[in-house]
Amino acid sequence: GAVVSQHPSRVICKSGTSVKIECRSLDFQATTMFWYRQFPKQSLMLMATSNEGSKATYEQGVEKDKFLINHASLTLSTLTVTSAHPEDSSFYICSAPGTGINIQYFGAGTRLSVL
């Protein structure tokens, strides 16, 4: 089946630094990808929709200048957490839709810890 690769799987950074997370569709093209955030023992919350060749669309309450999204090609979307703070510590997960019915393929997630 389709595979979505996410990198890195875990990152620890100092407060104030920026962190980039990559999401790749390995054997299919994705004009759209989705970024979710998940806090411990909570559900996944959609942050934004990444669109190849155009600007990302953000969900209400998500700061676009804080969470920069770039969909550089049909197989790669990146999420950059700028000037990260401890409250940004979370599990970030990307997904890409397959063809046909509305199945989403999820990456393995990135655990971000901001010290």
Next chain:
Amino acid sequence: GESVGLHLPTLSVQEGDNSIINCAYSNSASDYFIWYKQESGKGPQFIIDIRSNMDKRQGQRVTVLLNKTVKHLSLQIAATQPGDSAVYFCAENPPGGTSYGKLTFGQGTILTVHP
């Protein structure tokens, strides 16, 4: 706003028992529902899906039931095994157009299977 929710946040069963995980949804326009399994530190894994024109769908050891009258979904796992221990999420996908692929996840149920 409309959302997808779960009745039971935790469920403990003995190995070999059948498990039933429930989910209530409120968006009557949703026409596609998915169950995901998420193991600790990993991304969601597709289990089974169902369209709104169906009321039951079976997979390998899993069955999803949809009751549109009361807006209720359930996931039944037969002969539950320790490897089934995980968090289970239902998700709904609203009708197409700009909302395509934008999943709304339920609260999640932690399933623990005791040997």
